[in-house]
Amino acid sequence: MNLVRWLLLPWWATTRAMQIAIGALLGLILLTFGAIAVFHYIQHSSMPDSADMLSIINLLVWALLLPNLLVLARDARALRLPALEREAVISLGVYAILFIVAPSLLFNPPGFTTAQFMLALSLCAGIGMAYMCLPGYFALVIVIGWLLYDHAGKALGWPQIGQAGSTTWVLPTLILLLLAIAWSWRRVLHNAVSASSYNAPMILKFRNNAWNNRSAGIGNNGGSAMIRQRPNWMLSQPDLRRCGPEYPQHSLRLAMGGMFMPLTVTSRLRQCAFFVLPSLLFVAVMMLLSLQNHHGDGALSLWKAGGFAALVWGGGFGASMLAFACLMQLAMRWRSANAELPLLTLLPGLPAGERGKHALLRAILIPALRWQLALWLVLLCCMIGLHLSKSSDVFLLLTPLGAMGFTIAFVLLIVGGKLPRPWASTALGIFGCVLINVSLFIPALNDTSTMRIGGGSLLELLAAAWIVLGSVLLWLGYRGWNGVVQRRHLFLPS
């Protein structure tokens, strides 16, 4: 009886938004396993072993579910409910036994001793927990640490997890992580950090956002909350010189804010640095790692690795993130009835009728597509330099075009008030995302032309999928354009 309660406690302590996220992730994991099974069937490659799966499950459970128990314990203490606080701690212990101790006693993957396996699982749990319980920027440390371990560690001949001697670094790392978590959580308990500040633990941030979104009945702008969290030096400075009735497009961009806003030169440079530096860092790390992986023939492999990293980063991640960010922002603007829309509706001096609609579409689409076009050019340059096969060239060039198609179609839908139901948009978004990522990794796979699924080759299937996506986007764009033409004015909330 009590055991069931302890097991369910973290789920009850989880916010609705996070519950949905966990559900979606579970779906994705099942899908991935399905895909792996299919590949296994096609290529007769080895299935991932149980040790890997257990590690991943531990990572996710300790990142998504269990940190909520810490929050629950804190809240219970604040509300003077010692029984609940005790239960939260017990529940944490139950999960530790269930997910770390029990598997390491029951399973014994080849090459591991029981103690080593338990230590490895604990490390995964610690990493998951640290991600949520430390400030957001620690995520970067964790990712880079992982990359270093995975690549540089191999090159330098560190003992891998599970090999003899690995305890020498796994144990100190684990202790370090636990100390960091304890330090961070102590600050939370002593109220030394507010949930809205940028160095609050991720879990508090997620909660804060979830609460904000729900509390604002009339469609919270969302933008406000995001700006509030940023320290002043990170805020972008708008360029107010050219606005007014003579510059409708410029003025509209200012009213759209975020990525549409015209910025002062210094602010623009800072923004670029903010996006370009991490990308360069990523490319540089990839290049260094490749240098250590393939000794000899340095320059060429360096270029290949760097170029490929740029492709993945810019073409896949960059383009789709840009499209996503732009559309989310726009959807938010057109949802809230108490923000920019009424202001713009009643603002005198903006062009009216057809001209107004065109000005607005230009003000939105030009800034949104500008960066995506730049990414496309980067991609083109890398591709020419890399000499990949014809087919992968085509698919690589298609990926940012797909993101641009999404942008145009959904901008029209949002502004025209014809947005499809959320589940439909989400489904299409996931489909597009998967397609873009698969197309991106085609160059990484060998002999794609010989891979077959059912009757046709993988490439044919991919081409068909692109055609389907293209026609759906075209149809949606047409629908949106109709909405734009029919609307009395474009600042009606959708």
Added chain:
Amino acid sequence: MDASILTIQPGSPEPIYRQIVEQLRRLIAGGQLRAGELLPSVREVAGFHAINPMTVSRAYGLAENDGLLERQRGKGMVVATSDNASHNQGARLRLLEPHLQQAARHAHELELPAEKVLRRLQQLLED
């Protein structure tokens, strides 16, 4: 005189314009406002009490009709000089009338003999 001499109670069942007129009547009858004294402008009263200027002008207009106030060209509203309305005892007694009527009604309802009530009232008046 300035606008602070009036008190406005928005929550009361009596409309604000009536509150102003009745207060002016009492102030003039009680001698706190003397004949010829200048009243605060509509803007001053409205601004001080954060009430609608139209309400204040309506009250002043009614008071003018009742002979409490007079409009003087170039100056504004002043307390009326004619003593037809305000200074004699009859007028002052008339102000007390509603309260006396109410007291009488309560006395009836409580079935109290008239002489007892009158004696008590006398006591109160002599205190």
Added chain:
Amino acid sequence: MSAMIRERESATTAALDASGLVHCYEGSNALCGVDLRLEAGSVLGLIGRNGAGKSTLIRAMLGLIEPLSGSAFVLGEPALKLSDAVKARIAYVPQQPEALAWLTATQMFDYLSRFYPRWDRGFVLRTLDRWQIPANRVLAKLSPGERQRVDLIRALASQPELLVLDEPAAALDPVARRDLLREVALRAGEAGATVLFSTHIVSDLERVASDIAFLHQGRLLLHCPTDDTKERYARLWLPANESASAPDVALSRHGHPDGSVSLVVERDAGGRWPKAAELPGARIDALGLEDLFVEIAE
């Protein structure tokens, strides 16, 4: 035909004129056929419970949403198609304003001043100072009360002829609220501005409104001059033995456990209360607006 012309002519004189507005959100009716006309120079207080449809009515009247049916005119022009000339004469502050969160107050005023021909820069500077608003902090980082005051300054600075405020006092402390009411009252009195504001704080309404409109569950229950309301409506209480002779026409009717009833009744054209008020044991209580609304809305 002539009726249409007459209608068009009457629309040009009213500051706001809506007829037959119907709207719904996600299946639930927000407005069920509202007619509301706002004469130039009046101060109309729109009152109603939370969710009565006040904000929706205001948005529909200004053309910020497209109602399912019905028409709305602003200063004589159709609300969904306003000309720049009319737009320059109106100002609207939504409930919990959130616009342009990424600008500072100074930047926002700089931006907007270029669009409004009669922008009062002096008023902005004076009021920012008087209301102690940090003008160089990004709007997103202001408290809700400060944010609301910034938007009120924004609305007043354009010197509008029609000022529409949706719950303007919700986030303000009593001192700031009184200050705002004063500003609204004087603008209406001197500049001849027409004001529409919604609120559920009745005392605010009683101070400055020349007219009140009471919206309940998407319907307009009454619309009349503020002063008249208090004199025209009262609560009639009837003891149990007389409850059968209660008048049929009443704004509200509540039965009590002991069999007595109380009703909100209205004076007839001659200023008399319904006959039942003269029955033995019957009582007429004058009502403040707040009591009146509680009686009606309960």
